[in-house]
Amino acid sequence: MNDEKRIGDKPIPDHTDSYLNAAQQSGLHKIESFGWDIKYIRHPLFQEPVVFVSSADGKSIGILEDDGRLNLEFDIETRE
Numbered sequence: 001m002n003d004e005k006r007i008g009d010k011p012i013p014d015h016t017d018s019y020l021n022a023a024q025q026s027g028l029h030k031i032e033s034f035g036w037d038i039k040y041i042r043h044p045l046f047q048e049p050v051v052f053v054s055s056a057d058g059k060s061i062g063i064l065e066d067d068g069r070l071n072l073e074f075d076i077e078t079r080e
Contacts, residue, residue, distance in 0.1 A: 016041070019049045020064075027068025028053070036062075036070070 017025060019041055028038070028051075035056025042050040051064040063071045 020051065021066060023066065023068035024051060024064050027064055027070065031070055
């Protein structure tokens, strides 16, 4: 049985800017210069989207917080 809820949804939706506020866009621009990029955007029901980013080598994952900070010590379960 397949419990996947996101069948057909892309991990990174088109028009990511519409999911990011100004502080997140600025923060993303800064960390991209260090090789970080959006890994996926999670859409919890009735909550704001959560933007996950990963390092260039794929060894680190973090959350791009609402204020644009990179949070490497988050308390959200991921599959990887």
